[in-house]
Amino acid sequence: MLPRARDKKRAQKLILDKADWLAGHLHNLPPPMPFDPGAEVLLRGKNVALVKETGRGKAREADGALIIPCPKGANFAGRTRRALIALARQELDIQSRHHADSLNTHFSAITVRDTHSRWGSCSAAGRLNYSWRLICAPADVLDYVCAHEVAHLIEHNHGPRFWALVEARVGPAKAPRRWLRDNASQLFAVGAEA
Numbered sequence: 392m393l394p395r396a397r398d399k400k401r402a403q404k405l406i407l408d409k410a411d412w413l414a415g416h417l418h419n420l421p422p423p424m425p426f427d428p429g430a431e432v433l434l435r436g437k438n439v440a441l442v443k444e445t446g447r448g449k450a451r452e453a454d455g456a457l458i459i460p461c462p463k464g465a466n467f468a469g470r471t472r473r474a475l476i477a478l479a480r481q482e483l484d485i486q487s488r489h490h491a492d493s494l495n496t497h498f499s500a501i502t503v504r505d506t507h508s509r510w511g512s513c514s515a516a517g518r519l520n521y522s523w524r525l526i527c528a529p530a531d532v533l534d535y536v537c538a539h540e541v542a543h544l545i546e547h548n549h550g551p552r553f554w555a556l557v558e559a560r561v562g563p564a565k566a567p568r569r570w571l572r573d574n575a576s577q578l579f580a581v582g583a584e585a
Protein backbone atom coordinates (compact mmCIF):
# COMPACT_ATOMS: atom_id res chain seq x y z
CA MET A 392 0.00 0.00 0.00
CA LEU A 393 1.21 3.50 -0.73
CA PRO A 394 1.82 5.60 2.41
CA ARG A 395 -1.08 7.90 1.57
CA ALA A 396 -3.52 5.05 1.14
CA ARG A 397 -2.31 3.47 4.36
CA ASP A 398 -2.84 6.74 6.25
CA LYS A 399 -6.32 7.03 4.83
CA LYS A 400 -7.20 3.48 5.90
CA ARG A 401 -5.83 4.17 9.36
CA ALA A 402 -7.84 7.39 9.59
CA GLN A 403 -10.99 5.57 8.48
CA LYS A 404 -10.48 2.90 11.11
CA LEU A 405 -9.92 5.53 13.78
CA ILE A 406 -13.15 7.30 12.83
CA LEU A 407 -15.13 4.07 12.85
CA ASP A 408 -13.73 3.12 16.27
CA LYS A 409 -14.62 6.54 17.62
CA ALA A 410 -18.09 6.39 16.10
CA ASP A 411 -18.68 3.04 17.82
CA TRP A 412 -17.50 4.42 21.11
CA LEU A 413 -19.68 7.51 20.72
CA ALA A 414 -22.75 5.48 19.75
CA GLY A 415 -22.24 3.25 22.81
CA HIS A 416 -21.81 6.30 24.97
CA LEU A 417 -24.97 8.00 23.69
CA HIS A 418 -26.88 4.78 24.13
CA ASN A 419 -25.81 4.62 27.78
CA LEU A 420 -26.91 8.18 28.52
CA PRO A 421 -29.64 8.26 31.15
CA PRO A 422 -33.04 9.44 29.91
CA PRO A 423 -33.77 13.14 30.46
CA MET A 424 -35.75 14.08 33.57
CA PRO A 425 -37.76 17.10 32.40
CA PHE A 426 -39.42 19.39 34.94
CA ASP A 427 -42.98 18.33 34.11
CA PRO A 428 -45.83 17.75 36.59
CA GLY A 429 -45.95 14.02 37.42
CA ALA A 430 -42.42 13.38 36.10
CA GLU A 431 -39.71 12.01 38.37
CA VAL A 432 -36.52 13.84 39.26
CA LEU A 433 -33.54 12.88 41.36
CA LEU A 434 -33.51 14.50 44.81
CA ARG A 435 -31.05 13.57 47.59
CA GLY A 436 -30.19 10.41 45.65
CA LYS A 437 -33.77 9.18 45.22
CA ASN A 438 -36.37 9.48 42.50
CA VAL A 439 -39.24 11.73 43.57
CA ALA A 440 -42.36 12.75 41.67
CA LEU A 441 -42.96 16.41 40.86
CA VAL A 442 -46.41 17.48 42.08
CA LYS A 443 -47.98 20.68 40.83
CA GLU A 444 -50.13 22.54 43.34
CA THR A 445 -52.07 25.60 42.26
CA GLY A 446 -51.08 28.48 44.50
CA ARG A 447 -48.13 30.28 45.94
CA GLY A 448 -45.53 29.55 48.58
CA LYS A 449 -42.42 27.50 49.07
CA ALA A 450 -41.83 24.10 47.54
CA ARG A 451 -41.94 21.25 50.05
CA GLU A 452 -40.70 17.72 50.21
CA ALA A 453 -43.20 14.99 51.00
CA ASP A 454 -42.85 11.22 50.99
CA GLY A 455 -41.51 10.41 47.52
CA ALA A 456 -42.63 13.74 46.12
CA LEU A 457 -41.58 17.34 45.67
CA ILE A 458 -44.61 19.64 45.80
CA ILE A 459 -44.26 22.78 43.71
CA PRO A 460 -46.81 25.56 44.28
CA CYS A 461 -47.45 27.24 40.96
CA PRO A 462 -49.92 30.10 40.35
CA LYS A 463 -52.12 29.73 37.28
CA GLY A 464 -50.20 30.53 34.11
CA ALA A 465 -46.79 30.44 35.82
CA ASN A 466 -43.91 28.43 34.39
CA PHE A 467 -43.78 25.09 36.22
CA ALA A 468 -40.33 24.10 34.95
CA GLY A 469 -38.86 27.43 36.04
CA ARG A 470 -40.47 27.13 39.49
CA THR A 471 -39.14 23.60 39.90
CA ARG A 472 -35.65 24.65 38.95
CA ARG A 473 -35.73 27.55 41.41
CA ALA A 474 -37.06 25.24 44.14
CA LEU A 475 -34.18 22.79 43.61
CA ILE A 476 -31.65 25.63 43.63
CA ALA A 477 -33.15 26.93 46.91
CA LEU A 478 -32.98 23.45 48.49
CA ALA A 479 -29.40 23.07 47.26
CA ARG A 480 -28.38 26.46 48.66
CA GLN A 481 -29.89 25.64 52.05
CA GLU A 482 -28.17 22.25 52.29
CA LEU A 483 -24.81 23.45 50.92
CA ASP A 484 -24.88 26.34 53.36
CA ILE A 485 -25.58 24.11 56.37
CA GLN A 486 -22.92 21.54 55.50
CA SER A 487 -20.26 24.11 54.55
CA ARG A 488 -20.80 26.01 57.83
CA HIS A 489 -20.65 22.79 59.77
CA HIS A 490 -17.28 21.79 58.24
CA ALA A 491 -15.88 25.31 58.45
CA ASP A 492 -16.74 25.50 62.17
CA SER A 493 -15.16 22.11 62.84
CA LEU A 494 -11.98 23.00 60.95
CA ASN A 495 -11.88 26.41 62.61
CA THR A 496 -11.97 28.33 59.35
CA HIS A 497 -14.50 30.48 57.53
CA PHE A 498 -15.65 31.34 54.01
CA SER A 499 -16.80 34.70 52.67
CA ALA A 500 -19.83 33.61 50.64
CA ILE A 501 -21.49 30.72 48.85
CA THR A 502 -22.52 30.79 45.20
CA VAL A 503 -24.82 28.15 43.75
CA ARG A 504 -24.92 27.81 39.96
CA ASP A 505 -25.26 25.31 37.16
CA THR A 506 -21.54 24.63 36.89
CA HIS A 507 -20.30 22.37 34.13
CA SER A 508 -16.69 21.53 34.73
CA ARG A 509 -16.61 21.19 38.52
CA TRP A 510 -19.12 20.31 41.25
CA GLY A 511 -17.49 22.77 43.58
CA SER A 512 -14.63 25.22 43.80
CA CYS A 513 -13.04 27.57 46.28
CA SER A 514 -11.72 31.00 45.28
CA ALA A 515 -8.63 32.69 46.70
CA ALA A 516 -10.98 35.20 48.37
CA GLY A 517 -12.64 32.36 50.30
CA ARG A 518 -15.79 32.14 48.22
CA LEU A 519 -17.28 28.68 47.79
CA ASN A 520 -18.99 27.86 44.50
CA TYR A 521 -21.21 24.83 44.04
CA SER A 522 -23.41 23.18 41.46
CA TRP A 523 -27.09 23.15 42.42
CA ARG A 524 -27.21 19.60 41.01
CA LEU A 525 -25.49 18.34 44.17
CA ILE A 526 -28.93 18.37 45.84
CA CYS A 527 -29.84 15.54 43.44
CA ALA A 528 -26.96 13.40 44.73
CA PRO A 529 -27.11 11.33 47.94
CA ALA A 530 -26.55 13.41 51.10
CA ASP A 531 -23.11 11.92 51.80
CA VAL A 532 -21.93 12.94 48.32
CA LEU A 533 -23.03 16.56 48.80
CA ASP A 534 -21.43 16.48 52.24
CA TYR A 535 -18.16 15.23 50.77
CA VAL A 536 -18.06 18.08 48.20
CA CYS A 537 -18.63 20.63 50.99
CA ALA A 538 -15.85 19.14 53.12
CA HIS A 539 -13.59 19.14 50.05
CA GLU A 540 -14.15 22.82 49.25
CA VAL A 541 -13.97 23.92 52.89
CA ALA A 542 -10.67 22.03 53.30
CA HIS A 543 -9.33 24.13 50.39
CA LEU A 544 -9.76 27.21 52.60
CA ILE A 545 -6.87 25.77 54.61
CA GLU A 546 -4.94 23.70 52.04
CA HIS A 547 -4.98 25.18 48.53
CA ASN A 548 -3.87 21.95 46.88
CA HIS A 549 -4.68 18.25 46.70
CA GLY A 550 -1.75 17.08 48.79
CA PRO A 551 -1.77 14.53 51.64
CA ARG A 552 -2.55 17.20 54.26
CA PHE A 553 -5.57 18.31 52.24
CA TRP A 554 -6.96 14.76 51.98
CA ALA A 555 -6.32 14.18 55.68
CA LEU A 556 -8.54 17.20 56.48
CA VAL A 557 -11.30 16.00 54.14
CA GLU A 558 -11.24 12.43 55.41
CA ALA A 559 -11.17 13.56 59.04
CA ARG A 560 -14.50 15.26 58.30
CA VAL A 561 -16.33 12.76 56.10
CA GLY A 562 -14.35 9.51 56.02
CA PRO A 563 -12.85 7.89 52.90
CA ALA A 564 -13.32 10.09 49.84
CA LYS A 565 -13.15 7.22 47.36
CA ALA A 566 -16.84 6.26 47.39
CA PRO A 567 -18.35 9.76 46.95
CA ARG A 568 -15.75 10.62 44.30
CA ARG A 569 -16.62 7.47 42.40
CA TRP A 570 -20.35 8.18 42.75
CA LEU A 571 -19.87 11.62 41.16
CA ARG A 572 -17.81 10.16 38.33
CA ASP A 573 -20.28 7.37 37.62
CA ASN A 574 -23.42 9.50 37.93
CA ALA A 575 -22.43 12.80 36.34
CA SER A 576 -24.65 12.26 33.30
CA GLN A 577 -27.51 11.29 35.61
CA LEU A 578 -27.16 14.61 37.45
CA PHE A 579 -27.10 16.51 34.15
CA ALA A 580 -30.25 14.67 33.00
CA VAL A 581 -32.23 16.43 35.78
CA GLY A 582 -34.27 19.18 34.17
CA ALA A 583 -33.18 18.24 30.64
CA GLU A 584 -35.86 18.47 27.98
CA ALA A 585 -37.40 15.17 26.87
Ligand SMILES: [Zn+2]
Pocket residue numbers: 539543548549
Ligand atom coordinates in the same frame (compact mmCIF):
# COMPACT_ATOMS: atom_id res chain seq x y z
ZN1 LIG B 1 -10.19 20.27 45.11
